[in-house]
Amino acid sequence: MSVLSVRDLNVSYTTQAGDVPAVRGVNLDVARGEVLGLAGESGCGKSTVAHAVLRLLPVGARAEGEVLLDGEDVLAMKPGRLRAVRWTEAAIVFQGAMHALNPVRRVGDQVAEAMTIHRQASEREAFRRAQQLVEQVGLPARRARDYPHELSGGQRQRIMIAMALACNPNLIIADEPTTALDVMVQAQVLSLLSGLQQEFGLAMIFITHDLSVLVEACDRIAVMYAGRIVEEGPSDLLFGSPAHPYTKALAAAFPQIGDERFRRAPSGLPGDPPDPAAVPRGCPFHPRCPEAIAACAREDPSLLKLTVDGRRRAACIRVDRLGAPEMVP
Amino acid sequence: MTIPAIDPAVPVLDARGLHVSFAGRTGMFAGLFGRAEASARAVDGVDLQVRRGEVLAIAGESGCGKTTLARTLMGLERPRAGTILFEDKPMPRDLRAYRRKVQMIFQDPTGALNPRQTIYESVAEGLRIHRVPGNEKERVAAALSQAGLRPPERFFLLYPHEISGGQRQRVVIAGALVLNPEVIIADEPVSMLDASVRGEILKLLLGLRDELGLTIVVVTHDLGMAWMIADRVAVMYLGRIVELGPAEEVLTKPRHPYTKALLDVVPEAGGLDRPVLTGEPPDPTRIPAGCRFHPRCPEVASGRAEAAGFLGRCTGEDPALRVLAADHTAACHLAE
Numbered sequence: 120m121s122v123l124s125v126r127d128l129n130v131s132y133t134t135q136a137g138d139v140p141a142v143r144g145v146n147l148d149v150a151r152g153e154v155l156g157l158a159g160e161s162g163c164g165k166s167t168v169a170h171a172v173l174r175l176l177p178v179g180a181r182a183e184g185e186v187l188l189d190g191e192d193v194l195a196m197k198p199g200r201l202r203a204v205r206w207t208e209a210a211i212v213f214q215g216a217m218h219a220l221n222p223v224r225r226v227g228d229q230v231a232e233a234m235t236i237h238r239q240a241s242e243r244e245a246f247r248r249a250q251q252l253v254e255q256v257g258l259p260a261r262r263a264r265d266y267p268h269e270l271s272g273g274q275r276q277r278i279m280i281a282m283a284l285a286c287n288p289n290l291i292i293a294d295e296p297t298t299a300l301d302v303m304v305q306a307q308v309l310s311l312l313s314g315l316q317q318e319f320g321l322a323m324i325f326i327t328h329d330l331s332v333l334v335e336a337c338d339r340i341a342v343m344y345a346g347r348i349v350e351e352g353p354s355d356l357l358f359g360s361p362a363h364p365y366t367k368a369l370a371a372a373f374p375q376i377g378d379e380r381f382r383r384a385p386s387g388l389p390g391d392p393p394d395p396a397a398v399p400r401g402c403p404f405h406p407r408c409p410e411a412i413a414a415c416a417r418e419d420p421s422l423l424k425l426t427v428d429g430r431r432r433a434a435c436i437r438v439d440r441l442g443a444p445e446m447v448p
Numbered sequence: 449m450t451i452p453a454i455d456p457a458v459p460v461l462d463a464r465g466l467h468v469s470f471a472g473r474t475g476m477f478a479g480l481f482g483r484a485e486a487s488a489r490a491v492d493g494v495d496l497q498v499r500r501g502e503v504l505a506i507a508g509e510s511g512c513g514k515t516t517l518a519r520t521l522m523g524l525e526r527p528r529a530g531t532i533l534f535e536d537k538p539m540p541r542d543l544r545a546y547r548r549k550v551q552m553i554f555q556d557p558t559g560a561l562n563p564r565q566t567i568y569e570s571v572a573e574g575l576r577i578h579r580v581p582g583n584e585k586e587r588v589a590a591a592l593s594q595a596g597l598r599p600p601e602r603f604f605l606l607y608p609h610e611i612s613g614g615q616r617q618r619v620v621i622a623g624a625l626v627l628n629p630e631v632i633i634a635d636e637p638v639s640m641l642d643a644s645v646r647g648e649i650l651k652l653l654l655g656l657r658d659e660l661g662l663t664i665v666v667v668t669h670d671l672g673m674a675w676m677i678a679d680r681v682a683v684m685y686l687g688r689i690v691e692l693g694p695a696e697e698v699l700t701k702p703r704h705p706y707t708k709a710l711l712d713v714v715p716e717a718g719g720l721d722r723p724v725l726t727g728e729p730p731d732p733t734r735i736p737a738g739c740r741f742h743p744r745c746p747e748v749a750s751g752r753a754e755a756a757g758f759l760g761r762c763t764g765e766d767p768a769l770r771v772l773a774a775d776h777t778a779a780c781h782l783a784e
Contacts, residue, residue, distance in 0.1 A: 160642040160643055160644060161642055301509050301510045301669065302509060302669050302670075302710065302713055302714075303509055303709070303710070303713055303724065303725055305713070306712075306713035306715075306724045307724050309715070310724060328642070328643050329643070329715070330643075331672075331714075331715040331716060332715045334715065334716070335715040335716065365644070368644050368647075369643055369644060371647065372643040372644060372646050372647055373643070373672055373715075374672050374675060374676060375672075375716055376671055376672055376675045376699050376700065376711065376714060377675075377699070377700050378675075381672075381675060381676050382675060382676070382696075383654065383676070383677065384676065385646070385647040385648075385650035385651050385654065385673075385676040385677060386647045386651070387644055387645055387646055387647025387648035387649070387650070387651065388644040388645070388647070388648070389648065390612075391612035391613065391614055391615075391642065391645060392642055392644065407644075
């Protein structure tokens with residue numbers, strides 16, 4: 120059974136200009152021990168999906184559909200149940216560890232807090248366990264007594280990961296966990312996350328706009344555009360032979376060094392990601408799509424199977440005709 | 449694509465023995481307790497010739513001094529020692545004329561534009577500051593269309609919040625182009641932009657070099673971007689250039705262990721088992737003696753440096769850049 124199963128999720132934000140749909144009919148499944156990457160650019164709805172899973176959406180957001188966490192619908196939970204589920208069933212590692220920690224409390228206490236609140240341990244036990252977790256994320260246990268300002272950005276992100284692990288969740292959602300970090304530190308945090316994921320058999324959702332990071336860290340990737348999933352598949356295939364023109368463009372933004380196709384040949388898309396308040400009609404990607412035909416302005420394609428087993432899917436009416444020889448049915 | 453001939457003998461910018469440092473935190477309490485911090489040697493002995501018409505990428509981790517080097521080339525920081533020659537003449541004390549020739553583009557286009565000024569005003573500002581004669585409107589329109597904002601008139605009266613992030617960076621580029629500069633120094637020009645927009649801005653920069661013969665210095669932490677646009681790559685570590693050469697050479701046949709480590713952490717399919725540097729992150733207030741990279745160097749940690757009989761030099765002798773192949777230099781005792 121899937122640890123997480125999202126069914127027909129729609130999220131809209133209420134603004135002065137009316138309701139703005141941020142997520143428009145998303146379906147996702149994450150199996151036990153699986154790492155799913157969620158890719159996309161600003162405004163595509165990827166963080167909204169992540170926040171909806173734990174019902175962390177701001178006031179004024181409306182979520183419809185089902186978010187089944189171990190079979191139980193998060194969107195229908197009573198507040199008490201929801202509080203019990205957060206951190207113990209699913210935990211989230213936010214982007215920007217700089218601002219997510221309380222500056223006037225020792226980091227060990229902050230890691231321990233999740234355990235004491237969920238009555239999993241006494242204060243003293245919790246701090247001891249926090250020290251163990253700090254060691255598990257690759258810092259000396261004594262750093263649990265440090266305040267956030269005494270730690271570097273990478274070390275703070277490690278503390279955030281320790282916090283997420285505190286209550287032994289089955290699912291971890293990492294929302295741009297390495298975006299603010301330097302290249303070398305990013306690599307350290309990535310290998311830490313994937314080491315822990317394998318050690319504990321965690322299910323994980325990894326969110327970033329950097330497709331090359333996802334290819335490395337994930338089993339499967341879903342690419343979002345304008346509030347929808349436009350392509351989904353095993354990560355090496357999706358990155359190596361993208362089917363949707365948008366995925367192709369994202370992959371080209373992070374070229375492999377040494378690949379002659381990209382040498383002195385940067386390529387991007389015209390225009391910008393659409394404003395969720397004004398999503399183009401037809402295929403939302405068609406105004407920027409290098410492969411668009413007249414029908415793309417009229418038809419809004421749904422996710423179609425590219426392989427018989429349905430592991431590769433894309434929402435593009437041209438995908439059939441474009442063909443994808445690398446895809447084995 | 450044809451690449452304009454770049455004459456290595458004609459540097460447009462020539463930095464010699466450049467040192468830039470920032471005073472340590474002093475302030476009331478440091479004075480009180482006699483604990484003034486050491487100064488940070490952000491740029492610590494850099495020699496660099498920027499050739500006319502090239503795209504030069506300066507790469508490295510944060511804190512390596514790449515941005516300080518760029519700001520010093522712009523005249524925004526005063527070097528503690530060393531000189532900068534522009535077209536063989538020392539950088540003048542009055543920077544106004546110099547800034548017409550050398551323009552800078554910053555990372556955050558939203559921060560670089562005045563939100564209460566129209567696009568037209570933002571681009572025309574440089575012309576007014578430099579009292580450039582001629583038809584202002586024509587020049588602004590030309591710069592906007594060179595930056596890919598066409599038709600330019602459509603953008604004149606818009607405000608920054610009315611256009612997208614990619615368009616804002618184009619306005620910033622137009623603001624630089626309007627003065628007909630010879631050199632553009634771009635500090636992480638696309639890192640704040642959406643992934644699908646980045647390529648178009650890089651294409652624009654590359655086009656400006658090809659069509660207008662501009663010299664472009666790009667500061668970046670992203671080696672993939674260097675692969676897409678740079679002719680040469682300089683890799684910095686703790687205030688020093690540790691490797692410099694043609695992009696193909698440096699990025700596919702790196703000689704310095706630090707460059708190798710940087711390339712190893714570029715994410716790629718099937719990765720994650722790669723070596724990642726450990727040890728203290730570099731701190732410009734405490735630059736190690738000997739080779740500044742030796743405390744983190746995989747060659748030292750693995751014992752290879754010792755086996756080769758180089759350990760004494762690695763820990764005791766500061767290596768200079770040595771020529772290792774045509775136009776390719778690296779500062780490592782072991783590099784061949």
